[in-house]
Each structure stands twice: as C-alpha cells, then as structure tokens.
Amino acid sequence: MANDWPLWEVFIRGQYGLSHRHVGSLHAPDAEMAMLNARDVYTRRNEGMSIWVVKSADVTASAPSRKGPMFDPSNDKTYRHPTFFDIPDDVESM
Amino acid sequence: MYAQEVKSTGLVVKPLDEMSDEERAFQVRIDAGEKIEPKDWMPDGYRKNLVRQISQHGHSEVVGQLPEGNWITRAPTLERKAILLAKVQDEAGHGLYLYSAAETLGVSRADLIDDLLSGKAKYSSIFNYPTLNWADMGAVGWLVDGAAIVNQVALQRTSYGPYSRAMVRICKEESFHARQGFDIMMKMTSGTAAQKAMAQDALNRLWWPALMMFGPPDADSVHSAQSMAWKIKIMTNDEGRQKFVDQTMPQIEYLGLEVPDSTAKLNPETGHYDFSDPDWAEFFEVLKGNGPCNVDRLRARNIAHDKGAWFRDGLMAYAEKRKIAAE
Numbered sequence: 001m002a003n004d005w006p007l008w009e010v011f012i013r014g015q016y017g018l019s020h021r022h023v024g025s026l027h028a029p030d031a032e033m034a035m036l037n038a039r040d041v042y043t044r045r046n047e048g049m050s051i052w053v054v055k056s057a058d059v060t061a062s063a064p065s066r067k068g069p070m071f072d073p074s075n076d077k078t079y080r081h082p083t084f085f086d087i088p089d090d091v092e093s094m
Numbered sequence: 095m096y097a098q099e100v101k102s103t104g105l106v107v108k109p110l111d112e113m114s115d116e117e118r119a120f121q122v123r124i125d126a127g128e129k130i131e132p133k134d135w136m137p138d139g140y141r142k143n144l145v146r147q148i149s150q151h152g153h154s155e156v157v158g159q160l161p162e163g164n165w166i167t168r169a170p171t172l173e174r175k176a177i178l179l180a181k182v183q184d185e186a187g188h189g190l191y192l193y194s195a196a197e198t199l200g201v202s203r204a205d206l207i208d209d210l211l212s213g214k215a216k217y218s219s220i221f222n223y224p225t226l227n228w229a230d231m232g233a234v235g236w237l238v239d240g241a242a243i244v245n246q247v248a249l250q251r252t253s254y255g256p257y258s259r260a261m262v263r264i265c266k267e268e269s270f271h272a273r274q275g276f277d278i279m280m281k282m283t284s285g286t287a288a289q290k291a292m293a294q295d296a297l298n299r300l301w302w303p304a305l306m307m308f309g310p311p312d313a314d315s316v317h318s319a320q321s322m323a324w325k326i327k328i329m330t331n332d333e334g335r336q337k338f339v340d341q342t343m344p345q346i347e348y349l350g351l352e353v354p355d356s357t358a359k360l361n362p363e364t365g366h367y368d369f370s371d372p373d374w375a376e377f378f379e380v381l382k383g384n385g386p387c388n389v390d391r392l393r394a395r396n397i398a399h400d401k402g403a404w405f406r407d408g409l410m411a412y413a414e415k416r417k418i419a420a421e
Contacts, residue, residue, distance in 0.1 A: 004204045005410060007197070024259075025194045027203055029406075030413035041187050044180075045267070064133050 007056040008034040012048035020052050098219060098309040107323045124325055129255040132198040140324050144254055145199050147326060152192030153210045153217035157391050159185045161225040162234060170228060177274050178231065184267045191263055195256040211396050219377060222385030223303050229282055233296035235275015237304040243268050244338045253325035283349045298354040302372040308335040310374060339367045
C-alpha cells in the first residue's frame with residue numbers, strides 16, 4: 001500500500017431528536033466514498049438515520065494536557081449550578 | 095487469544111514508588127478504572143504492547159474471513175448463505191474498527207497491512223486450520239466465535255479507550271456469530287446419522303484449536319504481569335480457557351455430541367470442568383508458520399491486496415481529479 005487514503009471521522013444520528021455522535025473513523029479517498037464506507041462499517045444494524053463524515057485533518061481538538069487551564073474558568077463558578085442555592089422547602093417547585 | 099503472540103516488553107511491574115511522576119500518575123489513573131485516550135501521556139511500553147495486541151487482533155478478524163468466505167458460495171440454502179455473508183462482512187468491519195483503534199496510537203494503516211502481508215505480524219492460530227465441510231461453519235461460529243466472545247467481553251474493560259469502545263461494538267455483533275453457528279450445529283445434530291457424524295467430526299477437529307486460542311498456559315506466559323497491571327490484558331490465558339470450557343460443555347451435551355477429551359467432566363468440588371491440555375507443541379508449530387493453512391491464508395491475502403491495488407489507486411486518482419476540477 002503506497003499511501004493511505006485520508007482519514008475521516010464518522011458521526012451518526014441514531015434517531016430523530018438526538019444529536020450526531022462520534023462513532024469512529026475510517027479511510028476513504030473522498031467524501032462520497034467515506035459516506036458509503038461509513039454506512040457499511042458503522043450502520044449494518046440500523047444504528048443510524050443520518051451520517052456526517054468529516055476529514056480528521058479538519059478537526060481542531062483541545063489538548064488533554066492543557067485540560068487544567070482550558071476548563072479552569074468554569075471550575076470556580078459553582079453558582080452556575082442550581083444546586084448552589086438553598087431554596088426553602090416551603091417554596092415547592094422551582 | 096486473537097493476540098496470542100504479544101510477549102510484552104518483558105518488563106517487570108515496577109512498584110509505584112519506583113516510578114517516575116508521569117508513570118505513577120498514569121498507573122494511578124488505570125488503577126482507578128479511568129480510560130486512557132489517544133493524546134494522553136503513556137509509557138512507551140504501553141503504547142508498543144497495545145499496537146501489537148490491537149493490530150494482531152485486527153489481523154485475526156481480517157484473516158478470519160478466509161475460512162468462512164470459502165463456504166459462502168457453498169452454503170446449503172439461500173438463508174444460510176445470506177447469514178454467512180453478513181457474518182463475514184462483520185469480520186471485515188471488526189478488522190476496520192481495530193485498525194482504527196491501533197492508528198490512534200500513531201501507526202499507519204498501510205504499515206499495519208504491510209506487516210500482515212509480509213508475514214511479520216501475527217494473527218490467531220485458529221485461522222490456520224482448514225474448514226473442510228459445512229459442519230465446520232457451525233463449529234467455527236459456535237466454538238471459535240464463542241471463545242472470542244469470552245476474551246472480548248473481558249476486553250471491554252481494557253484501559254485504552256478506543257480499544258475498549260471497539261470491543262463494545264464487536265461484542266454486540268459477536269453473539270449473532272456464535273448463535274448462527276450453534277443453530278447450524280443444532281440443525282445438523284437433529285438431522286440424519288451422517289449429518290450428526292459430520293457435526294461430531296467438526297467438533298473433534300476444532301475443539302483443541304479452539305482451546306489454543308487462549309494462548310499458552312499461564313505457567314509459560316511469564317511476561318503478562320505488566321499487561322495485566324496496565325489492564326491491556328484483563329484475564330489470564332487459563333482463566334479464559336476455563337470459562338470457555340465451563341460454558342461450552344453443557345452446550346455439547348445439549349447437542350448430544352461428545353467432547354473429544356475423555357478427561358473432561360464437571361468437578362463437583364470446584365464447580366468447574368476439568369479438562370486436558372491441547373497439544374502445545376502443535377500450537378507453537380502453527381504460530382511459527384507450520385500449521386495446515388498458514389501459507390494459503392497469507393497467499394490469499396496477498397493476492398486480494400495486489401488484485402485490488404488498481405481499484406484503490408483509481409479511486410484516489412478520481413478523488414484528486416475532482417478536487418483539482420473544483421478548484
């Protein structure tokens with residue numbers, strides 16, 4: 001095999017109302033073939049009703065090693081969660 | 095199992111206090127049951143072992159298509175043919191999931207495939223045995239996929255995220271494989287005396303190679319401690335083999351067949367079946383390349399690869415041409 005076909009990431013919507021989820025990756029020469037291969041590799045048992053394929057090279061990913069500084073801004077803002085607030089029992093549902 | 099030849103780094107497991115900070119943090123994550131993802135830091139040995147194990151596993155799926163592919167055109171009914179075709183297609187899919195998982199560790203698909211085709215990389219010994227008649231399709235699905243399930247169910251808990259996720263997908267599909275095999279066996283054992291004899295013959299020939307799938311006895315695989323500590327390996331060879339025998343013996347009985355091992359019987363004290371060792375000398379010969387079908391299997395893969403080259407190149411050339419036209 002002289003050269004690898006480009007790598008594609010595959011996203012599948014399992015059913016209406018759900019978002020597309022990453023299921024894996026595959027090699028294909030172009031988007032059209034990536035779509036057909038994704039169907040054959042990842043949806044042989046009705047797993048999907050819609051497929052997205054994206055060239056892996058086009059995905060920009062955050063670095064796990066920079067997880068700390070990356071997500072730090074939300075770590076100290078516990079007031080963003082509803083559980084932060086004590087609501088008296090007398091106030092029924094909120 | 096599907097990666098019987100991963101001898102590991104030969105490293106002894108270091109105690110936590112002798113590890114570097116990075117190694118210790120890594121081991122602590124694994125001990126806590128966290129999954130390791132592709133871009134996380136990992137020891138070189140972990141990466142190397144995983145590449146070997148996952149690629150051998152992938153190669154086994156790919157080569158595993160050959161003994162069954164041979165029977166697609168010879169299936170006794172259209173229904174059996176459609177089922178077998180779907181199973182063999184699954185095996186190709188499993189190979190692809192696994193190659194993708196291996197690639198996340200920084201190796202290229204082309205290199206993995208080259209290593210298979212040149213004979214440098216290994217695949218499971220089981221696929222170097224021939225499938226002589228239709229009963230073998232039953233026995234392969236039932237025993238070979240049954241043994242694979244024992245291993246793969248455990249591997250769903252492996253520490254490497256992409257490998258674990260591939261195992262989850264594979265296990266879902268694998269039970270179809272085992273059941274369709276058992277279904278063939280049920281049909282044959284309820285048929286004529288000649289059909290039942292074929293089923294017994296297939297069991298006789300495939301029983302021992304199926305036991306070998308789990309790899310050499312624990313006493314002889316001294317290097318697996320590190321793989322266990324890294325949760326690359328989840329259970330020992332002997333544990334897997336015992337589990338397989340325990341679950342298969344009642345099925346053999348149900349079919350009205352006889353296991354080709356006069357020592358195999360339930361031990362009331364342990365609650366497990368006692369059984370004999372397969373011929374380990376034969377196992378090592380098959381691994382070395384001297385099994386009944388090693389040469390055939392590699393030749394078939396090489397022919398398929400070479401004959402498909404013009405098509406793969408053509409698709410790429412077409413994609414390039416359309417890209418240029420669009421610019």
